[in-house]
Amino acid sequence: MSSKYGDLIRQARKTENQKDKKPDDQITSKPDKPAEQISQSSSQESLPALDATEQEVNLCVKVPISLRRHWSAEAKRQGVTMTSVIIEALKTRFGEPPSH
Structure with a gap:
C-alpha cells in the first residue's frame, strides 16, 4: 500500500513528463544553440555557419x-x-x- 504523498508525487511527475515530451518530427522555430555558437564552441573543427534564412528542424536518432x-x-x-x-x-x- 502506498502513501497518499507517494501517489501525489507520481501523479505530478506523470503530468510533468507529458508536458516535456516533443514529437519526433516536431519542427522548431529556433534551435537550442544558434549555428554560430556551435561552430565557435567546437574547438577541434570549424563548421561554417548555416544560412540564417533557412529553417532548421530536429533530427532525432534512437x-x-x-x-x-x-x-x-x-x-x-x-x-x-x-x-x-x-x-x-x-x-x-x-x-x-x-546549393551550399
Missing part, C-alpha cells in the same frame, strides 16, 4: 542509452557538442547539396 552516455561524456571531455559531431559525420559521409 540509440542505446549506454552508447549515448559514452558519446556524451567523450564529447564533453573533448570540448565539442554532439550536434557538431553529428553534422560533421553526415557531411563527411554524404556531402552537402550543390
Whole structure:
C-alpha cells in the first residue's frame, strides 16, 4: 500500500513528463544553440555557419542509452557538442547539396 504523498508525487511527475515530451518530427522555430555558437564552441573543427534564412528542424536518432552516455561524456571531455559531431559525420559521409 502506498502513501497518499507517494501517489501525489507520481501523479505530478506523470503530468510533468507529458508536458516535456516533443514529437519526433516536431519542427522548431529556433534551435537550442544558434549555428554560430556551435561552430565557435567546437574547438577541434570549424563548421561554417548555416544560412540564417533557412529553417532548421530536429533530427532525432534512437540509440542505446549506454552508447549515448559514452558519446556524451567523450564529447564533453573533448570540448565539442554532439550536434557538431553529428553534422560533421553526415557531411563527411554524404556531402552537402550543390546549393551550399
